Amino acid sequence: MDFTRRRLLTTTLAASAAVGMPHLWLPGSKEAWGATLKKGEPIKVGLLFSLTGALAVPEEDSTLVLQYAFEEINKNGGINGVPVEPVIVDAKSDFNVYAEKTKELILREKVIALFGCYTSASRKAILPTVMQRNHLLYYPTCYEGAECTQNTICTGPLANQHSKDLIPFMVEKFGKKVFFVGSNYVWPKESNKNAKIWLEQVGGELVGEEYIPLGSSEFGPVLNKIRDTKPNFIFSTVVGASDIAFHKQFKQEGFKVDSMPIASLTTGEIETRAMGAEFGAGHFLSAPYFQTLDNPTNQKFVEGFLKSKYGKNGVTHYNMEETYLSAYIFKAGLEKAAAAVGIENVTPRVIRDHSAGIRVEDEVSPEGLVWIDENNFNTWLKPKIGQCQGDGTFKVLKAAEQHVAPDPYSIYPNLGTCTKDGLKAADGKLRTNVI
The missing domain is CATH 3.40.50.2300 (Response regulator)
Structure with missing residues (x-):
């Protein structure tokens, strides 16, 4: 192993057929083997992004910024005094590899949470395993919505937010x-x-x-x-x-x-740097974060990250920042869960349930205050529109004055409302883990 973004039944069967390692697949089990925390032991988390292949341009930075964030957290005492230990794998821009590595991280490495994926195709490839194991995925980028699972926390914008x-x-x-x-x-x-x-x-x-x-x-x-x-x-x-x-x-x-x-909705500073600023100049991006945001927290984040050993690609960008936020949302959720049930009783699902309403304040969030919706576990944020300049940075031309609520069913209101317990239809029936 390497260390260093519609229907549940159909998707589950497809993923099971496509992925080997049957010895790691336990139908009907409620929790992952060993996915609990023990006093004094490091808190293991899985970082599941592509470091090679067609998706490496945005996803490598997600891996790098999470290492930076957890190193930052560890230098400040860890979580409840315990260090976080990232387990890093390369999904190789291959949906089958995402699925395989998800099982390895949950069942062999016994991580307490997963941070991963950039495309919805890769997210949907791993969700059957995440849900079947009642585990927890932090999905840190924009996505289409029309999904209501009880095992994900999403830190990127939905369609109604960009x-x-x-x-x-x-x-x-x-x-x-x-x-x-x-x-x-x-x-x-x-x-x-x-x-x-x-x-x-x-x-x-x-x-x-x-x-x-x-x-x-x-x-x-x-x-x-x-x-x-x-x-x-x-x-x-x-x-x-x-x-x-x-x-x-x-x-x-x-x-x-x-x-x-x-x-x-995707061409930010890292893509512009990869293509050359002359190819990005004049075009537009909608995102909640830009490297040029003028506030003390962002200035500290940009300077600290780019000077660190993880800043080798030379820029910060919206997907990276949303990934950075997910580390602090995890920290706050875990601390809240441990205070409520005791560290030895914390499981992935317990962290998720205690993450409702978690806030990342201005002093920590480079884009400013954000918080997790108490029902659908997506993020309240302020949408912005920027135009790429000749040097590859973005000038913010428009920014929302108020936070915009995440609405995963903004164009499908007839399907119901996403609640913390599942998708609630107009007739009051509740469906869990709808993807």
């Missing part, structure tokens, strides 16, 4: 004609369902919609369609290495950012 603001902003600034481009998996497609509603509400027009395979770098046919349809702007949900290729080919094909910019 594209809901971004679409009308772009229509007002550039025009009503929009072309959607996304990677071909669940998050871009579901995000675009949300975006279509926001677009319709402001009188916009969808002139095209294309999806490319995850990891693909060939955008010639898509760019030809964009040239033919002449949108006022492009709405992008392309991720990872594909995102870098898309921006580079956009400029190389002669498209002009001032007349047809790309508005993205």
Whole structure:
């Protein structure tokens, strides 16, 4: 082992078939082997991100910033005086590997919590195991919602916390004609369902919609369609290495950012650094965090991280910051759980249940105060819209004055409301672990 982001039954069967190690799969068991804490022993947590492959650009930084965060926590006394010990694995941008390593981390390494995934496809690949073991996943990036599990805490924005603001902003600034481009998996497609509603509400027009395979770098046919349809702007949900290729080919094909910019939910400082600032300049991103946020906590975070041995990639960005926050949400939830039930009775699910309403205050959070919703365990935050500058940093052009509540069913209100105990339908029936 290496150390160094629809239905439950269908997904569970698929994951079971795809992943080996049957000796680690225990149907019907309520808790993971040994997933409790013992006095005096380090608190083991699993870091499950891709350090290689098409998803490594954003995910490597998640691994690095969690090491930085837990080192910071340990230097300040750990959690209840006990150090945190990260167990790091490389998911290799392979959904089967995510699933395999999830079982190893839970059942062999006996971690008390998992921090992992960037795509919804990888998240959905591991959730059957997480739920079957009644374990706990901290998912630290934006996702599409339409999910209600009792084993996840999400620190990134939902659609109603980013594209809901971004679409009308772009229509007002550039025009009503929009072309959607996304990677071909669940998050871009579901995000675009949300975006279509926001677009319709402001009188916009969808002139095209294309999806490319995850990891693909060939955008010639898509760019030809964009040239033919002449949108006022492009709405992008392309991720990872594909995102870098898309921006580079956009400029190389002669498209002009001032007349047809790309508005993205994923292209931040790390992607811009990887592609070169000249390819990102002028484009837009909606996110709760930017490296340029002007507050003392962010200045300390940026300076401390970039000077540390973990800051080798040279920037901070929204996905990294959301991952950093997840470490402190875990710390607060574990401390609260231990105070309530005693350290020897803390399990992953107990941590989750005691994390309702957990706050990360201005003094700790680089983006400012955030907190965990008491019902759906997503995060209250302030959406922002930034434009990439010539040096690869982002200028914040718009920021919400008030925190926006996370709404995982914002475009599916008929399906019910996500509560701490499950999805509550209009008829009062409760369904648990809906993915």
